[in-house]
Amino acid sequence: MRIALFTDTFPPDVNGVAKTLERWVRYLERRGAECKVFAPQKDESDTLDSLSVERFYSIPFALYPECRFTIPNPLQLSRTFKSFRPSLVHVATPFNLGLLGNRFALKHGIPLVASYHTNFDQYLPFYKIQWIEPILWRYMHWFHQGCRKVYVPSRTTLDYLAAKGFAGLEIWSRGVDTDRFRPHVDKSEVLPKYGVDPAKFVVLYVGRIAGEKNIDVLLDVIGALPDALRRNAHFILAGDGPLFQMLSEQYKGGNISFLGYVEGKALADLYAASDVFLFPSEHETFGNVVLEAMASGTPVVGARAGGVKDIVQHGTTGFLCEPGDIAAYVEAVCLLYEQPELRRAMALSGREYSLRQSWDAIFARLYASYEEVLGGASGVLTGDAQITG
Structure with a gap:
């Protein structure tokens, strides 16, 4: 052949x-x-x-x-x-x-x-x-x-x-490579490299920093979270794209970090060191990053659209929200913040699912x-x- x-x-x-x-x-x-x-x-x-x-x-x-x-x-x-x-x-x-x-x-x-x-x-x-x-x-x-x-x-x-x-x-x-993407890293070693306090509740996004990835929805969700949660959280966006320069300047110095491209072991560690993977993109034909997050034991909050809804089992490995529904995303992130046991259960289910892929x-x-x-x-x-x- x-x-x-x-x-x-x-x-x-x-x-x-x-x-x-x-x-x-x-x-x-x-x-x-x-x-x-x-x-x-x-x-x-x-x-x-x-x-x-x-x-x-x-x-x-x-x-x-x-x-x-x-x-x-x-x-x-x-x-x-x-x-x-x-x-x-x-x-x-x-x-x-x-x-x-x-x-x-x-x-x-x-x-x-x-x-x-x-x-x-x-x-x-x-x-x-x-x-x-x-x-x-x-x-x-x-x-x-x-x-x-x-x-x-x-x-x-x-x-x-x-x-x-x-x-x-x-x-x-x-x-997904479940040997490369796996849970259990030392947050105190991974997060300080990016200027993030390991005691914070870390919400991660990985992907293009572009309009078609619904970055506006992600930022609106962050802005709508309760003050107490937002003060105790750090939001990391890993990726590059046409909006990267403008947004990284706009949010410079706060608790939202734009990292640019992250690859290899550094990316795998970042997934595993995060508490929630927030991915509001509505236009995915699959959503590789969603499966990588699940393999890393990180619950997903994603859009009930495109290929993402074929991967995430709502209520089991994460939450699916109607596209653009800011209140639904906020509720899902809050639940995962307030209920560590739910987070752990979803992490285990996500890892189990990824092992079959x-x-x-x-x-x-x-x-x-x-x-x-x-x-x-x-x-x-x-x-x-x-x-x-």
Whole structure:
């Protein structure tokens, strides 16, 4: 099996999609598959020596600077594609590189699958370009029409796309590394690194500092909490994004800390050192950070929307609140503050749930789906065939 993966985000990018795709490629390699990743060039050097990654010139995307707008060289891509001779093409983006991957696969009769990672239509109002939504959906239908499978991360996302008329949908869920994300750290060692008193009640958010993540709701919830709770709490936001600079200046010196990107062991320790994970985003196709918090024994207060509502068991591993309902979020945080036993019970339940979300089991199902696509690809080129033209 030889897989060509086209994506607009890949490590060293710091986001759930990039990390998931890296894990998937490493899994494929362990299974004996050959992989070629087509991804944007980054300013940083590529340190993923074990992965075969073909990089293409890119510039920051104006509306989403953390992502790159790729300007691929079609001749370079064509040469690499023909030399590699993939048996299956997986496009993880509908734009730029994904579009070229789509065209190459269909031109050469190679089975094509796609994965859907972002509800772009729900982001449009935050950038005041909602008027292009009908055009976007027409394009998305056109782009995916040649795909044998369209992989989505959650049942909610599957239902959403099915209602839009998409076919061939299949759930490719997400797992969590429960050895890396686990409870029980020494708060007195972790929190002072960020200027936080370990005796405080710590409320954590991890994700982009951007409008589409409903950061305004999070800050409104903090402002609406009872004075006594707010005085005894510290609120940590880990992540970067278009609102980071403005908000970090606005709240400088108070009990709200904007940390920027936090990665690796530092991030895992931060999850485990926190008392509540507050995540009001309404637009998640899955919500990797929610599962990471649960694996770390941190109860979640999240939106009853998107993929988050497929992960959190209301009243058992955390609380789900109606999107934008500030009073409901405040009530949930207050309950967890006032009832340490409830917090501990939810922490245990969340950890137990996360232990059942094995990456290997999830990837094994996706690998079997690949095999199904290849097995049903009548009359298409195999990885040993010659690609010409």
